[in-house]
Amino acid sequence: MLTYEGRVYRPPSEARSLIVQATVGCSHNTCSFCGMYKGEAFYVKDQDQLMRELEEEARTYQGYNRAFIADGDALCLSTDRLVALCQKIKVLFPGIRRIGIYATAKDVNRKSLENLKTLKDQGLGMVYMGVETGSRDLLKEIKKDASPEDYLKAGGKLKKAGLKQSLTLITGLAGHKRSLGYTKETAQLISQMNPDYVSYLTLMLGPHAPLTQAYQKGKFTPVSPEEALAEIYLFLDAYTGKGPSVFRSNHASNYLYLGGNLPEDIPDLKDAIRKTIEMENFVGEEYRRL
Numbered sequence: 001m002l003t004y005e006g007r008v009y010r011p012p013s014e015a016r017s018l019i020v021q022a023t024v025g026c027s028h029n030t031c032s033f034c035g036m037y038k039g040e041a042f043y044v045k046d047q048d049q050l051m052r053e054l055e056e057e058a059r060t061y062q063g064y065n066r067a068f069i070a071d072g073d074a075l076c077l078s079t080d081r082l083v084a085l086c087q088k089i090k091v092l093f094p095g096i097r098r099i100g101i102y103a104t105a106k107d108v109n110r111k112s113l114e115n116l117k118t119l120k121d122q123g124l125g126m127v128y129m130g131v132e133t134g135s136r137d138l139l140k141e142i143k144k145d146a147s148p149e150d151y152l153k154a155g156g157k158l159k160k161a162g163l164k165q166s167l168t169l170i171t172g173l174a175g176h177k178r179s180l181g182y183t184k185e186t187a188q189l190i191s192q193m194n195p196d197y198v199s200y201l202t203l204m205l206g207p208h209a210p211l212t213q214a215y216q217k218g219k220f221t222p223v224s225p226e227e228a229l230a231e232i233y234l235f236l237d238a239y240t241g242k243g244p245s246v247f248r249s250n251h252a253s254n255y256l257y258l259g260g261n262l263p264e265d266i267p268d269l270k271d272a273i274r275k276t277i278e279m280e281n282f283v284g285e286e287y288r289r290l
């Protein structure tokens, strides 16, 4: 059986995937809004032990059609290690059609195009990257340690390597009255990247995140549900990507679940947001958010 250390996070679309925890934690671990691995030391799991666990799992259950390599930025692993892992997964689980992984822009940019192509050839199919915002200033503020140019470069390399990319954005990162000011830059960056998938989350102040501590000290005021929705509206309004890109805001943190294709569904998506904000009884209950 596969063993897991700590709490393992994966994208919603990997809910039924074989989760292979190759690293524990996040090698970056400085993002101010993220408390997922704060206080936990990052390390790489023993590869031989992981291979043995995969063999055991393969004897137990074969019903997977996707695999996801965790944790927070597992693409930081060496290409050799990832290739060996992908090969093992493919051999042991012939039904697996796609392998996904979380990555930072730095992880992608550190790899050569040849390395990324090799990983694609070995079954890696989807790279999930948290962009969060397209604003240079806000990226610095939230300690993302990446610039809009880093994301553009990473997105371009993934495309050239034939790897699909799923990008995540977060509303409310700059807080009340400020967040909307950064949204046009986000729309510009994502339009240029023209990803396969882009999804919006809404900021949740979880335990251990430095931003939560700032909130507790009165130094950060979260956005209202209306402001969070207005941010997504403004993003869609300013979006100029040629597509096709699948757009989602179906994460449990969101006040309104949206789904469509960019750019053609932008009018309908904006309409749905406008109608929700105008609803008399729209209160954006916090208890609905997980």
Ligand code: SF4
Pocket: 026, 027, 028, 029, 030, 031, 034, 035, 036, 037, 072, 073, 104, 130
């Ligand atoms: S948001 Fe991602 S890159 Fe940033 S600390 Fe959390 S897991 Fe690491």
